[in-house]
Amino acid sequence: MMFNKALWFQNYKQSKFLIWILLALFVVQMPLQAILSVESWQERAERTTYSEEYVYEVQAWDVMQIFSQGMFTIFLAAAIVIFASLLIGLERNTRRSDFTFSLPYSRSSLFLAKWALGTAAISIFFIMNFLPAYLIIYQSEFREALSLVSSIEIFWAPLLGYIFFFSFSLLVGSITGEMVSQIVLTFIFGFLPIIIFTLIQEFMQVHDFFLFHIGSHPQWIEYATPFFYAAGSIGSLPGIISAVLFTAVCLWSGTVLYTKNNLEYNGEFLMFKKMNPVLVVILTVLISFFGGMIVSSLAPWGAAALRILSYWIGFTTFMLFALLIIRRLIKMNIIFSGRAV
Amino acid sequence: MDRTVVQGNEGYAAMRVQHISKHIHHKPILVDIDFSVEPGSIIGIVGRNGSGKTTLLRSLAGILTPTRGSVYIDGLDIFKHPEIKKQIIFVPDSTEALKNYSTKELIYLYKNIYPEFDTSYLFSLMKRFKLSQISKIGNYSKGQKALFTLITAFATGASYILLDEPTDGLDVIVKKQVLQLLVEEVSDRRLAVLISSHRLDELEFMVNEVIFIKKGKVDSHYELDTMKNQYKKIQLAFAGKMPETLENELEVLDKTGKVYTVLIPRGSRPLEEKISDSRPLFYEELPMSLEDYFVAKLGGPDDV
Numbered sequence: 001m002m003f004n005k006a007l008w009f010q011n012y013k014q015s016k017f018l019i020w021i022l023l024a025l026f027v028v029q030m031p032l033q034a035i036l037s038v039e040s041w042q043e044r045a046e047r048t049t050y051s052e053e054y055v056y057e058v059q060a061w062d063v064m065q066i067f068s069q070g071m072f073t074i075f076l077a078a079a080i081v082i083f084a085s086l087l088i089g090l091e092r093n094t095r096r097s098d099f100t101f102s103l104p105y106s107r108s109s110l111f112l113a114k115w116a117l118g119t120a121a122i123s124i125f126f127i128m129n130f131l132p133a134y135l136i137i138y139q140s141e142f143r144e145a146l147s148l149v150s151s152i153e154i155f156w157a158p159l160l161g162y163i164f165f166f167s168f169s170l171l172v173g174s175i176t177g178e179m180v181s182q183i184v185l186t187f188i189f190g191f192l193p194i195i196i197f198t199l200i201q202e203f204m205q206v207h208d209f210f211l212f213h214i215g216s217h218p219q220w221i222e223y224a225t226p227f228f229y230a231a232g233s234i235g236s237l238p239g240i241i242s243a244v245l246f247t248a249v250c251l252w253s254g255t256v257l258y259t260k261n262n263l264e265y266n267g268e269f270l271m272f273k274k275m276n277p278v279l280v281v282i283l284t285v286l287i288s289f290f291g292g293m294i295v296s297s298l299a300p301w302g303a304a305a306l307r308i309l310s311y312w313i314g315f316t317t318f319m320l321f322a323l324l325i326i327r328r329l330i331k332m333n334i335i336f337s338g339r340a341v
Numbered sequence: 342m343d344r345t346v347v348q349g350n351e352g353y354a355a356m357r358v359q360h361i362s363k364h365i366h367h368k369p370i371l372v373d374i375d376f377s378v379e380p381g382s383i384i385g386i387v388g389r390n391g392s393g394k395t396t397l398l399r400s401l402a403g404i405l406t407p408t409r410g411s412v413y414i415d416g417l418d419i420f421k422h423p424e425i426k427k428q429i430i431f432v433p434d435s436t437e438a439l440k441n442y443s444t445k446e447l448i449y450l451y452k453n454i455y456p457e458f459d460t461s462y463l464f465s466l467m468k469r470f471k472l473s474q475i476s477k478i479g480n481y482s483k484g485q486k487a488l489f490t491l492i493t494a495f496a497t498g499a500s501y502i503l504l505d506e507p508t509d510g511l512d513v514i515v516k517k518q519v520l521q522l523l524v525e526e527v528s529d530r531r532l533a534v535l536i537s538s539h540r541l542d543e544l545e546f547m548v549n550e551v552i553f554i555k556k557g558k559v560d561s562h563y564e565l566d567t568m569k570n571q572y573k574k575i576q577l578a579f580a581g582k583m584p585e586t587l588e589n590e591l592e593v594l595d596k597t598g599k600v601y602t603v604l605i606p607r608g609s610r611p612l613e614e615k616i617s618d619s620r621p622l623f624y625e626e627l628p629m630s631l632e633d634y635f636v637a638k639l640g641g642p643d644d645v
Contacts (some may be wrong), residue, residue, distance in 0.1 A: 211588065
């Protein structure tokens with residue numbers, strides 16, 4: 001049922017706009033960027049031929065910018081989130097989900113068909129752009145640069161990272177009731193481990209106590225943060241293994257949750273009402289700590305007591321606003337042209 | 342397999358709605374709805390705004406999962422065997438879901454969903470109703486959209502057509518076409534149609550059965566003829582006011598000056614004698630309509 005023609009067509013029809021944007025982004029990221037990078041490497045190499053002190057060498061970082069890192073991975077991650085939200089969230093905002101759920105297919109088939117379309121689009125577009133980009137560099141005078149990177153770094157990690165991030169976005173879609181909440185929560189949960197780590201670090205710094213060493217974040221935080229998979233930061237074997245495992249977990253749990261969806265809550269922030277208090281607590285705590293961090297940063301570094309005071313002023317102010325706004329969010333209902341019930 | 346219901350008459354599949362209840366936000370929207378639908382019947386689902394008609398139809402289409410109870414087609418639970426929903430098609434009151442499809446795309450989609458989809462039949466009906474192929478269904482006029490969705494629903498070959506307010510907002514001519522098509526299809530192909538509507542005057546001329554929904558419950562379920570035979574609509578006029586004792590026993594539909602239009606149970610001799618004893622100036626039996634019954638059963642002022 002994952003490859004049901006009708007469901008593929010229906011899902012394609014409601015997300016084709018984003019599918020073609022995804023292709024355009026991959027074209028710009030890989031083949032086009034490869035051509036432009038080779039040109040600029042040539043230019044830099046030519047310049048250094050007139051100077052005896054410098055020799056221009058392409059670095060691994062330069063190659064990874066084309067395949068797995070850089071600005072375009074951020075754009076692609078954003079496009080993937082919107083793609084997933086067109087497949088699930090927008091369907092819930094409109095009357096389309098009534099049509100979809102009235103079809104003679106199981107709910108798991110509906111979810112898996114969405115996953116299959118997205119995964120196929122990402123994989124096909126990635127591979128069909130990876131190959132020419134690789135060949136462009138391979139046929140240039142900078143062929144050696146390719147030996148500076150591994151296939152895990154430039155092929156498996158970004159491909160599996162995008163697929164995991166897409167599966168993660170669909171999982172969030174299986175618990176959210178509409179498009180905006182799906183996008184917002186995908187970004188929040190996509191960064192959650194690194195957000196929590198940063199907020200704790202900041203809290204410790206302001207209050208001058210340290211539960212652990214403060215510096216750059218440990219590797220496991222990266223492995224636990226979904227967004228890093230799409231941004232190409234997981235270029236290692238454990239990284240791709242965890243990408244595969246997390247994809248399987250997202251796919252399984254997304255299917256189960258989608259099957260249990262009560263469609264009468266379409267248009268509301270969350271599909272599962274029991275999750276509302278949990279979400280209110282998580283978001284309020286995060287926003288409050290964030291408020292503390294922002295306001296304390298305005299205080300002078302030397303004035304420790306003032307920093308602590310401003311931290312708690314910021315914490316309390318943001319907490320009050322968070323409670324007001326989130327409670328409204330939880331109660332909202334966005335259905336376009338809806339005349340349900 | 343949980344085949345709990347036997348097949349309907351003449352071997353056709355029967356739809357069984359078994360004790361459905363639905364709670365939304367902890368409020369009961371549907372309460373223990375229980376009925377069967379036989380092929381060849383048109384059933385009107387009637388109720389006031391917010392009574393749960395659309396929720397009921399959405400539950401029958403498998404869109405909403407009932408809190409309790411289930412829906413069976415030919416003995417198979419549609420929630421456990423969603424493939425059986427090939428026999429059901431839900432036509433909502435809006436074409437929002439399909440508005441971006443071209444007619445060609447929609448045909449492709451439906452052919453892949455419903456194996457019995459009959460393209461030539463669809464084209465013949467499109468020709469009959471002068472509907473041309475179009476690049477975006479949303480560009481059809483409101484009436485054309487309603488006709489087109491109905492035609493495609495019939496072309497799917499589904500045995501149970503669930504229509505939510507199908508004539509809402511249509512002009513008289515299109516409405517007539519829609520209703521005519523509906524009646525023709527049911528008689529030709531032994532379909533079953535469940536139709537929710539506020540337009541009781543329209544329902545009256547096509548439904549065999551009426552299910553009255555009140556506050557999420559089946560208030561009554563009758564065959565139309567039986568229902569009309571249960572009550573008698575009469576017009577009465579008195580010299581002064583109608584005696585209070587009498588007024589309490591009658592269902593007053595309308596009062597204009599001294600003229601009362603009332604509903605009384607047919608064959609209630611004591612009540613008829615009481616009316617006669619109160620010496621009305623005028624007494625006349627009027628033809629009974631579905632609307633009269635609707636107002637009498639569901640239209641109390643505290644039921645808005």
